[in-house]
Amino acid sequence: MRRIEISSEARIEIKEIAAFSHENFGSVGVARYAKLIQEAIRVVARSPESRSARTIAPGLRIFHLKHLGGSQGVKTPRHIIVYRFSADRLEVLHVFHDAMDLPARLSVL
DSSP: OOEEEEOHHHHHHHHHHHHHHHHHHHHHHHHHHHHHHHHHHHHHHHOTTOTTEEEEETTEEEEEGGGGTTGGGOSSOOEEEEEEEOSSEEEEEEEEETTSOHHHHHTTO
16 A cells, blocks of 8 residues: 655644534544545545546546545535555645635645
């Protein structure tokens, strides 16, 4: 399996997602969503060129958590993992809410 690296920006975004989830869905909800994000990262690390992922710029791909379909008891996942990869490494750059203006966010990468 590829070595997984999570950028400092993605770590902050994941913490913000956890805080929002805890506030709105309680400790059970935050635990479920955290497991879903972890599962998504593992899925992408195993198969970064999956049909569920899309290329959005040269060397840059996204994977929407909705492709895990109700996994971990989360009915409607709303986040997108932005990543790049090589033969031995997966780099998670961001974890964005799907309502965000993705092109504007990515223009600063």
